[in-house]
Amino acid sequence: FPYSSREVSFPSRAGGVTLAGTLTLPDSVPPRTALVLVTGSGLQNRDEELFGHKPFLVIADFLTRRGIAVLRYDDRGFGTSEEELRALTGDATTADFALDALGAFDFLAAQPGLDRAKCGILGHSEGGTIAFMAAAAEPAVSFVVSLAGALVPGGRLSLLQNRRLMESQGLDDATVEACCRLLEQCYETLCSVPQADLTARLPELKAALAAGMEGQRVPEPLRLNLLRVLDSAAASPWVYHFLTHDPSDAIRAAGSRPVLALNGSLDHQVDAVENLGAARRLLGESPTLTVKEYPGLNHLFQLCTTGDVAEYETIEQTVSPEVLADLAAWICALGK
Structure with missing residues (x-):
């Protein structure tokens, strides 16, 4: 691989929680931009592994090959005993997971050679909600990427x-x-x-x-x-x-920074019209908002037939090449 890959651990901003992940750094040039990847709902590993796919591994590889540093991490409690898992996740809410994302951001932004002013957060599904919550709480988050993010109550x-x-x-x-x-x-x-x-x-x-x-x-x-x-x-x-949570205030608070919001037209879990519509309604006056809906893609950004969850594991593609290319181009442009 034309990049280095390091196993890392770091504290969440929530007390008593330590997270483990993988940091990938390009070899050829100093990273112009860097970002944290935040998974969606449910207990998932750093690759967001589900239905036989590893979308965050694919995304991290694609972006790091193009000069972008990427930190992806296991959800709190992943790989622990059942007793430890209950202690870490029993009363945890999306707000707690936002503290985990901020811990990841703190670790990434402190890495030697990285420009803290060009570090952002990318979230998928519930992770999209978390990315906006984290950005609202931390002005140092320089950009937000929402992949099929849940942007309505x-x-x-x-x-x-x-x-x-x-x-x-x-x-x-x-x-x-x-x-x-x-x-x-x-x-x-x-x-x-x-x-x-x-x-x-x-x-x-x-x-x-x-x-x-x-x-x-x-x-x-x-x-x-x-x-x-x-x-x-x-x-x-x-x-x-x-x-009961309405993310509108967090989305508005993050709106002064560049925001990229993407959805597939056949997403049956996070409806593209509703959620991209929320981004436009809440951030429509921001000149740094970019919104795009991809025809024929599902919640995982796979080219699909129906968009149903049952179809995910039958599709060979993990992430649409068009989405990967758009992600890389948008993030790289921020570093210029």
Whole structure:
């Protein structure tokens, strides 16, 4: 490889958390720019390995070959014992993962030979939300890249995902609309109740939601799933934070810096129209905003047929070459 690769470890800005990762540095020229890669939802390694693919390994290799330093890291708790994993992630929310990303940024920006003023953060999916949260908290973050980043409130994102899922399962329009209205009611309820109070108020809140189902065309399995949303939010700080968090303020706060927001048109997890639309609405007056939607690409930026999750592992391509080229060109231009 025309670059060096080092195993590294560094502290999160959250106390008591140490992260491990890989730092790649180009051999031929001093890096003009550098960035941290932040994974999406769920416990993932530094390569964001899933469905037989390693997208962050591909991205890091492509960018470092073009003179960009890249730090990618394992999510907190990855590779630890079950007991350690519970201790590190049990009460963690997206806000805690933003502190992890800031720890990675601090480590990268302190490396000899790197220009702190040209260090940014790239996030995929939930990582896109985290990148904006980190940039809002740390003015030294010089740019943000959102790859299919979740840029709308979590409840809205979940509602769109559920609507698409129900439609793909062939449910009739009336049933889909009834379920979506009840989901909206559920998410609005969560936003009005602190997570610490949810467990005590579950019977009351479930009764109110069940009353709203009366007379609605909602099959019994879907009724049970709707009630389980409240259970999940009460049991998991991450679920509650995800469903109630609005990233708008963080996105606006990061808007004075260059922002690149990319999505695939067949992304079924983070809808391109909604989320790129949020970037344009919140940052539309920024001359440093670049937005692009890629026809025929899914949530992983693979060229696909349907965009369904089940299709991911059947596709040989890991990341579209067009996306890789656009990423490298945009980041390299910042270093000129």
